[in-house]
Amino acid sequence: MSTNFKKSLIQWSNDHKRSLPWQNTKNPYFIWLREVILQQTRVEQGANYYKSFIEKYPNVENLATASLEDVYKSWEGLGYYSRAKNLHETAKIIHEQLNDIFPNQYEAILKLKGIGEYTAAAIASFAYDLPYATLDGNTYRVLSRYFGIEIPIDTTEGKKYFKQVANECLDTHQPAQYNQALIDLGATICKPKNPQCDHCPLSSNCVAYNNNNIEQLPIKSKKIIIQERFLNFLLIHINEHIFIQQRKEKDIWQHLFQFPLVETLENETISESFLSHYYSGNFQILEESEIYTQILTHRKIKAKFWEVKVSNFQAPKDWLLVPFEQIKKFSYPKIIRDYLSIRYNYIY
DNA sequence: AAGACGGGGGC
DNA sequence: GCCCCAGTCTT
Structure with a gap:
């Protein structure tokens, strides 16, 4: 046999x-x-x-x-x-x-x-x-x-x-x-x-x-559970430059780059005072994007992108101010690349 | 032993 | 939506 x-x-x-x-x-x-x-x-x-x-x-x-x-x-x-x-x-x-x-x-x-x-x-x-x-x-x-x-x-x-x-x-x-x-x-x-x-x-x-x-067949005993995460990415432009940061958390997208991120609970939204409290500086929200959804194996990501202006601002140490034309040199999660291609016509 | 980790495609 | 894919590592 x-x-x-x-x-x-x-x-x-x-x-x-x-x-x-x-x-x-x-x-x-x-x-x-x-x-x-x-x-x-x-x-x-x-x-x-x-x-x-x-x-x-x-x-x-x-x-x-x-x-x-x-x-x-x-x-x-x-x-x-x-x-x-x-x-x-x-x-x-x-x-x-x-x-x-x-x-x-x-x-x-x-x-x-x-x-x-x-x-x-x-x-x-x-x-x-x-x-x-x-x-x-x-x-x-x-x-x-x-x-x-x-x-x-x-x-x-x-x-x-x-x-x-x-x-x-x-x-x-x-x-x-x-x-x-x-x-x-x-x-x-x-x-x-x-x-x-x-x-x-x-x-x-x-x-x-x-x-x-x-x-x-084959038989699997475990069921996949999908959790939702709500991510707010801040787009802060300064003189043809933009802030990005590298993820350090030992979780999703470790080491990849992203726009500065504020994670919220489902019902929470971010406001200018919220941001001013969260970081030291005066924030002005210029534009709020629609929600971008990405479904992963164990996770559903809901992301919003916020065009933000800031004054009297001391950037956190791990933020990088990079020339905007050069952002494609860094490695990003898909949801960021999607946004870049839609918003800025970057082809990924 | 159980969770965490991405993104793409089939249906 | 849900399931699966030439799986591995950490806790």
């Missing part, structure tokens, strides 16, 4: 290669870059970032010697920005401590920042043909359906169980081809919604297919 699984899968993959920018590379640096970019990210979204990254940073030394801000800017729009930070840190370690040579053992790869079990297994198998099964959203889905596994995948028990199943199924003689095939099948045939079971090489032995409960 397991042999049949492998054979059908690999045979299918030989006839259904996707054409992607990283085809056939064995370069561990490229594979690492690709895998980090694709963490929780669709192939279609990540492909162009991958292309621009290998162009801007063709090897680990280029990435290591680039500034962190440069890497953030290159990452802008991709989300989960801690990936960019960890990528840069790890590049520096490989460059400065490992003589530009990527580790070639699973345990050593796993120790690197930003590399968890999935990415370590991916690099180990794709770059070095080591026998580690990649366990990602695709493989959870295929395995849970094929074997009819109803243990929730978002629990410790589930993860442990699926890891065991995944490694038992792994074709240890060709781990790279096998892992790639399983991922491709999950991405193109065994999709979350509307799976193409008609074209699936594994359907005849698929427990969920035969039980007619494909769409019920």
